Structures are given as structure tokens and as C-alpha cells.
Amino acid sequence: MLTTTALLLVTFVNADNCICMDNRAYCGSHFTKTCGLNSTDLYQCVTRGQPPVRRFSCPNGCHKSDSQSASDTCVPDDISCTCPDNADHCGSVLAKQSGKDCASLDPNSLYQCEGEGLFPSWRWTCSTGCISNGPGVNDTCDKGASNVVGLTKIKHIVIFMQENRAFDNYYGILGGVCNYKDPNAMVQDNGNSIFYQPDPNSPDKHNGVNSSLPWMITGPKAGCTLGGSNFWQGNHDAWNNGSNNNWPVGNTPNSLGYLAPSNLPFYYELASQFTIADKYFESIMGSTNPNRLVLWTEILEKAGITWRVYQDIDNFDDNALEWFEQYQKSTKMSPLRVNGIDNWGLDSFFGHAMNGTLPQISWVVGPTELSEHPDNGPMAGQWLTQQVVNAIKNGSSWEDTVLIINYDETGGFWDHYPPPVAPIGTLDEWINVDGAAPIGPGYRVPAFIVSPWSSGSVVFTEPSDHTSVIMFIEQWAMANGYSPEDVMCPYVSTYRRNHMSDLTRSLDFSQANLSVPDTTPMPMPSRDPSGSWDPTEECEAVPGPFPTIPYGNQTFPVVEPGFKLVRGNNPGLGRTYVFQSGAQALIQNGKSIAFGPPSPTMTNPVQYFTMTMASNNNDDIGDNIGYRIVANNGRCLSGAGQLVKCDQNADNWFLLDLGNSEGFVFYNIPKGEYLQYAGTSFFLSNQIATTFAVYSV
Structure with missing residues (x-):
């Protein structure tokens, strides 16, 4: 917890x-x-x-x-502990140096070295372990190997960034994701769950504290109801130095609003057909413009990769390239102008997607009232997103296209899950202007991966942000023969490269589904007499007040039933899991685990497990990395299938995604072996034999 x-x-x-x-x-x-x-x-x-x-x-x-x-x-504890070069190194690597006593360094932390003979300086702890990449090369936190085996199958990547929604604002009650049933939700210093936000204006008390809960935005004006402030100050005041408990006061009680599935019919249907990412964060804990600066097209141009931004004349000023002089002053036929800021029009995108003539990388920028930026509603935005999805899915290049749908920032809506900010003072991640504050990552925003290799009701669990899209394109480009020197973006910070996913494990290249059925058609948004979109004005004109937080009548949100297949290394906190191997499901059997028949609806509580952060009670190597795996009786998985008291004697584990339908394996960190099952018993082995499908329920 x-x-x-x-x-x-x-x-x-x-x-x-x-x-x-x-x-x-x-x-x-x-x-x-x-x-x-x-x-x-x-x-x-x-x-x-x-x-x-x-x-x-x-x-x-x-x-x-x-x-x-x-x-x-x-x-350091011993002044003989000095650096061999000017690269980053794991503590375990520095400790192996001959004639140097670096035993006091954390083996699973990354240390910065700025030259031979200088003392190493701690960067951060790698919660999933630190890996050596060789002398003179930066070591890194172990995120797992990129899933590059099928990247050559991809010929087109499309990025469609919408506006200003937090993950909980859309999917806080969606089943199978990190939602309002989060078993690891933060606990405040006052003893209350993070869901009970301190609010002096609320008459409702929880454990003696005036508090407000997430509240469902309902009524005919639900879609055009505003959230809170999306600006730097409001976000950081709400973050409250990591406590994440100052939303009603530091931002506004409206921030706690979330939408019902009836307001998100297409997106809920999309989540049942493709992959939703539930640990995807805005890059900057702030507003639109800094988050949209992740459009790094000049690198593509120099590398010889084809690209284009598709937009109408009305682009809500969401094409960040238009803000820069080299695009503004480019000649009429310059690729920067033609592909970066000319108005190709969304109809051209739909046509090019249908006939298979999209460039290798495409960005789609929507018009103002279809952007979902509050008070522009999600119904109109869903219609546009559906057109984008249908044009790709029904086009002639569906078999080799990946569509990434994401949102620039939260729009001032809260999210219960704490942003994974870097340690205080981390260079490129903190700023000091009117006080020290993290640049990001900020709060979770919605994201989907739509492709033949990401179909099914799947949740991708690896921590990601907008830089993950950059790293995905880097991996794709290198797998397709482009030089790393030409395609690696120099603006992605060391912290993001060590902690954010490159999205490649969201794809299962062992199978391609080319026949995903169409979703239920969304109604076309309204237009005014001049032909301009006006669904927002239509919503605002509905008689009656806008919904507000229901002080005096607050109830805890009810999460929709459902489950999703998990993809991603070390899925970690925020979800309840079911582990299935073949026709059997893992169950708790008192003081041990066993196999039993699976539940088709994933509703058998003896099959429920959660993950908690590793303990750090011992001095043993590996005691501060990985996760505890906790059965529903509160006991922790340890050794060869025992369930023991969750104290310092319980083992830490990695839950490793082998990728491409090969399943997950349990890796016991203290023993350095995998959990296996044969005959009627569990045991540990250095061989991988027993794999699991993992579900989030």
C-alpha cells in the first residue's frame, strides 16, 4: 500500500x-x-x-x-569507491571493480559517473533491477527487452492526440483497468484513502475529515461540463508535493468529476476490441502546449522517413509545428511546410488511409469542437475518433498499420494514481522557478493502441508517456534498418529512457486480427448554418444548470464488472489479478497456492491476487526490487508455492511478460529461479516451463 x-x-x-x-x-x-x-x-x-x-x-x-x-x-563510505569512466553504472557493476570498495552502494540503483577516479553520484533506484550494458556505456534500469521481433511488419504509424481528459475522468469505473477499485490506492496521512479528498467546503465527513469523492457527471449537459484548471500551478497545487490530496482546494471540486459509460459508448466499445494503456501519463504536469511539443518531425525528415500532419484550417492551434520559425518561414514547397503546416484536411487523411497511401508516420489534428477539450464534449470527439479508426481498420493498409490514440493532458480533471516523478533535483526533470517543482511526468491520460496485433480486450500496463511514442518510433525505425544516430531523439531525458515504456510489448506479433468488427456508429456532430461544427453550443444551450459535485449526497463510485488480458512487463500496482495456466487457474489454498478450475467471469475471489511494492527490511541483495504477490487471504507468495506472512521473510518476485502470446513467468528474485508446476506440486527451477495468462479484474 x-x-x-x-x-x-x-x-x-x-x-x-x-x-x-x-x-x-x-x-x-x-x-x-x-x-x-x-x-x-x-x-x-x-x-x-x-x-x-x-x-x-x-x-x-x-x-x-x-x-x-x-x-x-x-x-562514499569508502573513498576507494570511484568511477571507471564517465558513463552511468549500476551499483552492482561499481561494486565489482577490482581494488575498490563500493559494497555500500545499492546494487539496484543507477549512479552517475562524470569521469575516471571521481566519486559516483546516486541517480535513482531501479525498482525492476539495474542491468549492465558494458564498459563505457550507460547502464540502465531493466525495463525488459523491447519487442522488436515483428516491427518490420509495420509500414505505417498514425498518432492521433486528443485533448484534455484524465484517465479516471473517462475510465475510472471501467472494469479490468487501474480504476476506482485500485487495491494499492494511496493512504493519506489522515488515514483516509486518496479517494476521500480533503475539502473544507464539503459537509460530508470520512473518519472525521471533511471530504469529497469522485462524482459522476450526469444529465444532458454532462459532456460540456468543465473540470478544473489544467495550468501548471493548479496541477502542482493539487499534486501537493506528491500527496495528491489537494484537488478540491488546490484546483477545484469539479476536478473530481467522471463520466458514465453512456457518455463514452464508442470508447468503451473500443476498449473491448483493442488495447487500452492504463499507466500512460502526460509528459508535463501542465497544460496543452508543452505536452504537444512531442512532434519531433525534423528528425524523421533528416532520416529519410516519410511523414505528414493532417489537419483542417480549424486545428484548435494544436499543431505544435506552427509555433516554430523554421516552419513559419519555410518555402512553399519545403517539406517542413508541405508536410508540417499545410492544411491537407482530414478528408485527405481518410482517403489516404482507405487507399493505403499514408506516409510512414502520420499525425492527425482535430478541429476545436471535436477535440474533447472541456467544455467540448466527448460525444463529438468520439465521432471523429471513430472516423479515424474506421478509415484505418477498413483501409487497404490495415494489415501493416499501428494507430496510437492519446491525450495531451488532463484538462484539470483529477486522477487517483500518483505520477511517477523523478527524485527531487533530477536534471531535466525538475525546475526551480518560484520554488522547486517536477516537470513531469504528470497524471494519467487515456491512450489506445489500435492495430491487428493489439486486438482483443487488453490492458497494457507499462508506465508510459508521450516520450514513449517517440521511443516506439525509434525502435520501429531501427528495426527497419535506419541508423540509431539518425533516429534517436536527443530530447528524451535519461530518466524517461530508464523508466518509460517504448510501447513495443503492447503488440502481439504472433497473431494478427484483420477482421475486427465495426463499432456502433456514433452520430455526426451538429453544424451551424455556416457549416462550422457547433456541438458544444448545442450542449450548452440545453435548458437547465450544469452538474456540480453532489455535496451532502456523495457515494463511492461503483466500477463496472469486467476483466482484461494483461500485457506488459511487471504489471505491478493498481489492479487485482487472475493467473491462468492452460485450463487451470491459480488459487490460494490457505498456506499454499494450488490450481483449480478457472472462472469464466473471473469472479472467484480465491483466484484473486494483488501486487505490492517490495519490502526493504533486510540487507539482502534484491530486497528492494520487484513486488510481493499477495493472495486474497493476505498472505504472500514465497519459495516454491508457499503462502507466508507478508513480513521480511516473504520473497520478492518479477512477473515477466515473455511477449507474443508466450505468457508470463514468475521469477523468484532471492533464488534467481522461476516458479514451475509439474505433477501435483510447485517448485523453483532455472528453466522456464510454466507460463501464465494474466488478467486484470
């Missing part, structure tokens, strides 16, 4: 002469005493012209670098 008690506190430095001139890390003693900094703490300069941000204290003292380019560092 997540708690807010261990969250890092932001340190503000306000001394006038404590100003950063570069982006290095410095000991507090580097600055003058009037800065008020602790001399033995390490500070990171994240924003030039602003004060540094405190990263952490240095128990052995802080070492000032003699180099004019390298950062200061904390002194």
Missing part, C-alpha cells in the same frame, strides 16, 4: 545571491554562507539564474570536484 509518509520534501532556497550559473551539482559549502545552505548537503542546479535544489544530505561529507566540468558529489 502506498503512503504519503515517506514522500520527499521540497526544499526552497531563496537567498538573493544563491544563483546557479550552470547545471551541475554542488555542495552547499560551494555557495556563500548567506545562502543558508547546509554545507554537507548536495544541491542540483536545475534552472540557470535560479537557486539550486537540495537533493539529499551526505552523511560522509560532500566532496567539491576539482574538475571544472564535473559535479560535486557525496563522499
Whole structure:
């Protein structure tokens, strides 16, 4: 269970002469005493012209670098623990150096090295382990190997980014995803679940605290009801230094609103036909424009990859390329103008998709009132999304096309799941302007992967954000023979490359479904007499008030029944799982696991398991990575199928997705072996033999 008690506190430095001139890390003693900094703490300069941000204290003292380019560092327990080169390295790699005592370093953390003989500096802990990539090469957190085996089958990638919806605003009650039944929901310092947001204006109390719950937006004006503020300040005030419990006060009670399935008929149907990503985050904890800057087309142009942005004259100013001088001043026949900012029109996209003449990479930008940006409603946006899906799915290139549907940001609507922000002071991930704050990732937004290899009612669980789309295109391009030097985007931060998915495991290349039936047709949105779209005005003109939070009559949201097949390495927190192997389902049998007949509706509670974060109670290697797997009787999976008390003696596990219909395996971290079943018993083995289909219920 997540708690807010261990969250890092932001340190503000306000001394006038404590100003950063570069982006290095410095000991507090580097600055003058009037800065008020602790001399033995390490500070990171994240924003030039602003004060540094405190990263952490240095128990052995802080070492000032003699180099004019390298950062200061904390002194390790043993001063012989120095770096071999200027690459990032796992603690386990540094500990293996001959003649150097780095045993005190966390083997599963990544350390930054800025030169041979310098002290390593902690970056972050890798919750799924740290892997060595060789001398002089950056080590990385272990996200699992990219699923590149079938990327050559893809000839077209289409990206359609809609506007301003949080995941919970659309899918908080959708079954089979990380929803309002989250078994690992954060617990506030006041003891209440994160769903009970402190609200001094609410007459409703929970455990003595005035609180507001997520509330269903209903009535004829549900679709055109506004949320809260989508701006930087409102989002960060609501985030509340990681507590995520200041939405009614820091933003607005309207932020807690969510829509019913009756307002999202196409999207619920789409979620039953294809893959929904329930851990897809906005890249920036802020508004539209910074999140839409992930349109990196110049790299494609230089690499010789064909691309185009499809838009009408009305594009809601959502084509970020139009904001830049090189596009604005490009010549009439320049590829930057022709493919980047000319108005090809959505009808051209539909036609090119149908006849198979799309470029290799396409972006679709919708008009204002079909964008779903509150108060523009989801019904009109669903009609447009359905046209995009149908044009691709019924077109002549469906067999080799992947469509990624995502949303730029949350629109000021809340999401219960905490954003996976980088450790405080991480370069490229934090900023210090009027106080230190994380740039992102921000809150979850809806995302779908629509393709012949992502059909079925599937949930993709790997942490992702807009940079994941970039990394997906990178992997696709390299698999198709393009040089990494030509296609790797230099603007994706080290943190995102270590922690965000490249989406490749959302695809199952072992099978392609080319006959997905059409969804129920959405009604075409209305137009005004001039022919312009006007569904928003039509909604706003409906008699009666807009819905508001039902103070005095609040009830906890009821999640729709349902389940989804899971894809993604180490699916982790936020869901309840059922594990099936062949014609059997894993069950808890008191103090051990066993196999029993599966439940067709996934409603047998003895088959329910959850995952919690690894314990860190021992000094054993591997005790701070992976997950505990918890049966519905509250006992933890350990050893060869035992269920034990969830204390420091319980084992940690990886749940590894082998990909392409090969299933998942349970990997016991302390023993370094896989859970197997043969005859009538479970045992651990260094061979993979027993695999599972995993479902989220």
C-alpha cells in the first residue's frame, strides 16, 4: 500500500545571491554562507539564474570536484569507491571493480559517473533491477527487452492526440483497468484513502475529515461540463508535493468529476476490441502546449522517413509545428511546410488511409469542437475518433498499420494514481522557478493502441508517456534498418529512457486480427448554418444548470464488472489479478497456492491476487526490487508455492511478460529461479516451463 509518509520534501532556497550559473551539482559549502545552505548537503542546479535544489544530505561529507566540468558529489563510505569512466553504472557493476570498495552502494540503483577516479553520484533506484550494458556505456534500469521481433511488419504509424481528459475522468469505473477499485490506492496521512479528498467546503465527513469523492457527471449537459484548471500551478497545487490530496482546494471540486459509460459508448466499445494503456501519463504536469511539443518531425525528415500532419484550417492551434520559425518561414514547397503546416484536411487523411497511401508516420489534428477539450464534449470527439479508426481498420493498409490514440493532458480533471516523478533535483526533470517543482511526468491520460496485433480486450500496463511514442518510433525505425544516430531523439531525458515504456510489448506479433468488427456508429456532430461544427453550443444551450459535485449526497463510485488480458512487463500496482495456466487457474489454498478450475467471469475471489511494492527490511541483495504477490487471504507468495506472512521473510518476485502470446513467468528474485508446476506440486527451477495468462479484474 502506498503512503504519503515517506514522500520527499521540497526544499526552497531563496537567498538573493544563491544563483546557479550552470547545471551541475554542488555542495552547499560551494555557495556563500548567506545562502543558508547546509554545507554537507548536495544541491542540483536545475534552472540557470535560479537557486539550486537540495537533493539529499551526505552523511560522509560532500566532496567539491576539482574538475571544472564535473559535479560535486557525496563522499562514499569508502573513498576507494570511484568511477571507471564517465558513463552511468549500476551499483552492482561499481561494486565489482577490482581494488575498490563500493559494497555500500545499492546494487539496484543507477549512479552517475562524470569521469575516471571521481566519486559516483546516486541517480535513482531501479525498482525492476539495474542491468549492465558494458564498459563505457550507460547502464540502465531493466525495463525488459523491447519487442522488436515483428516491427518490420509495420509500414505505417498514425498518432492521433486528443485533448484534455484524465484517465479516471473517462475510465475510472471501467472494469479490468487501474480504476476506482485500485487495491494499492494511496493512504493519506489522515488515514483516509486518496479517494476521500480533503475539502473544507464539503459537509460530508470520512473518519472525521471533511471530504469529497469522485462524482459522476450526469444529465444532458454532462459532456460540456468543465473540470478544473489544467495550468501548471493548479496541477502542482493539487499534486501537493506528491500527496495528491489537494484537488478540491488546490484546483477545484469539479476536478473530481467522471463520466458514465453512456457518455463514452464508442470508447468503451473500443476498449473491448483493442488495447487500452492504463499507466500512460502526460509528459508535463501542465497544460496543452508543452505536452504537444512531442512532434519531433525534423528528425524523421533528416532520416529519410516519410511523414505528414493532417489537419483542417480549424486545428484548435494544436499543431505544435506552427509555433516554430523554421516552419513559419519555410518555402512553399519545403517539406517542413508541405508536410508540417499545410492544411491537407482530414478528408485527405481518410482517403489516404482507405487507399493505403499514408506516409510512414502520420499525425492527425482535430478541429476545436471535436477535440474533447472541456467544455467540448466527448460525444463529438468520439465521432471523429471513430472516423479515424474506421478509415484505418477498413483501409487497404490495415494489415501493416499501428494507430496510437492519446491525450495531451488532463484538462484539470483529477486522477487517483500518483505520477511517477523523478527524485527531487533530477536534471531535466525538475525546475526551480518560484520554488522547486517536477516537470513531469504528470497524471494519467487515456491512450489506445489500435492495430491487428493489439486486438482483443487488453490492458497494457507499462508506465508510459508521450516520450514513449517517440521511443516506439525509434525502435520501429531501427528495426527497419535506419541508423540509431539518425533516429534517436536527443530530447528524451535519461530518466524517461530508464523508466518509460517504448510501447513495443503492447503488440502481439504472433497473431494478427484483420477482421475486427465495426463499432456502433456514433452520430455526426451538429453544424451551424455556416457549416462550422457547433456541438458544444448545442450542449450548452440545453435548458437547465450544469452538474456540480453532489455535496451532502456523495457515494463511492461503483466500477463496472469486467476483466482484461494483461500485457506488459511487471504489471505491478493498481489492479487485482487472475493467473491462468492452460485450463487451470491459480488459487490460494490457505498456506499454499494450488490450481483449480478457472472462472469464466473471473469472479472467484480465491483466484484473486494483488501486487505490492517490495519490502526493504533486510540487507539482502534484491530486497528492494520487484513486488510481493499477495493472495486474497493476505498472505504472500514465497519459495516454491508457499503462502507466508507478508513480513521480511516473504520473497520478492518479477512477473515477466515473455511477449507474443508466450505468457508470463514468475521469477523468484532471492533464488534467481522461476516458479514451475509439474505433477501435483510447485517448485523453483532455472528453466522456464510454466507460463501464465494474466488478467486484470
